[in-house]
Amino acid sequence: MATGTAQRIERAASKLFARDGVGATSIRAIVGEANANLNAVHYHFGSREALVAAVFLDAIGPISRERAELLADEPTTVSGVVEAMYWPVLRRGGPGASATDRRRLSIIAQLRNDPSDAARWVLDQHQAHETPAFERLLAITLGVDEPAFRFGVRMVNAAAWDLASSPSVLADMTEDLGSIEAVAKRFCDHADATLQAKLKEGGR
Numbered sequence: 001m002a003t004g005t006a007q008r009i010e011r012a013a014s015k016l017f018a019r020d021g022v023g024a025t026s027i028r029a030i031v032g033e034a035n036a037n038l039n040a041v042h043y044h045f046g047s048r049e050a051l052v053a054a055v056f057l058d059a060i061g062p063i064s065r066e067r068a069e070l071l072a073d074e075p076t077t078v079s080g081v082v083e084a085m086y087w088p089v090l091r092r093g094g095p096g097a098s099a100t101d102r103r104r105l106s107i108i109a110q111l112r113n114d115p116s117d118a119a120r121w122v123l124d125q126h127q128a129h130e131t132p133a134f135e136r137l138l139a140i141t142l143g144v145d146e147p148a149f150r151f152g153v154r155m156v157n158a159a160a161w162d163l164a165s166s167p168s169v170l171a172d173m174t175e176d177l178g179s180i181e182a183v184a185k186r187f188c189d190h191a192d193a194t195l196q197a198k199l200k201e202g203g204r
Contacts, residue, residue, distance in 0.1 A: 006044035008034040014055045018106040022052055023116030052118045056111055056126065059104040063088045064130060071133060078195055079188040081137045086160040086191075087184050093164035094180035095171050102167065109165035131157075142199060152198030156191040163187065 012033035016025040027041055027048060034040075045051040070084035092101040111119045135153060139145060163170060173183045 005034075005036055005040050009036055009041060009044060009051070010054055010058065012036075013051055014058070014103070014107060017052075017055055017110055018103055021110045021116075022114045022119040027051075049118045049121055052111075053122045053125070055107060056122045059107040060126065062101075062104070063092065067130070071137060074137065076141060077192075078138065078141050079192040081134070081141055082156065082188045082191040082195075083184065085134050086156075086187065089160050089164045090170070090184045090187065091180055093167055093170050094183065095167075095174050096180075097167075105165055109161065112161055138195065142195070144199060152195045155198075156194055159191075160187065 009030060013025070013030045016029055016033060027038060030051075031038055031041060041048075041051060045054060066088035067085055070087070071081070073084070075081050075084055089105075091097070093105055111123060114120075131153075135150065138153065170180070170183065173186075174180050177183050177186060
């Protein structure tokens with residue numbers, strides 16, 4: 001996170017993006033919330049896209065670091081790889097999650113569903129960096145080429161983020177299964193089945 005004026009701008013953008021979405025939030029609204037001027041955004045961030053990227057990276061940073069640590073252990077099963085990728089996401093949406101984690105998930109959810117060019121660009125850049133490692137480990141685990149299950153990976157990814165961004169649904173599931181860990185285990189088992197099924201279909 002930046003400091004001083006840059007920090008105020010980033011925090012204001014984070015608040016407004018989480019509430020209204022990226023495309024619906026103007027730079028003027030951000031600087032008004034931050035009690036800054038328009039030139040400060042360009043001075044500290046260079047562009048609207050760079051500001052969106054800064055907010056997104058602050059939101060997803062803890063998740064990415066935890067993922068990297070879990071994936072570094074190179075799990076040897078499909079459900080293990082999926083758990084390494086999505087446990088850091090699901091636990092931040094479950095009962096007992098901190099307000100900070102919920103805010104971060106809200107920002108990520110808004111970005112994922114935002115059709116604006118700035119949001120698409122930031123997500124594309126992030127996925128180009130992080131997704132290949134996930135797909136490579138899955139390919140090794142399944143013993144196939146990565147394109148054979150890429151559609152299944154997209155389905156699992158969308159399902160995980162949608163579930164993490166639905167706290168009431170996660171709360172009900174946690175009550176039914178007894179713990180957020182049990183919910184994650186059930187999700188990973190279903191993801192394993194989905195990927196295996198897509199593999200049999202030839203990745204369609």
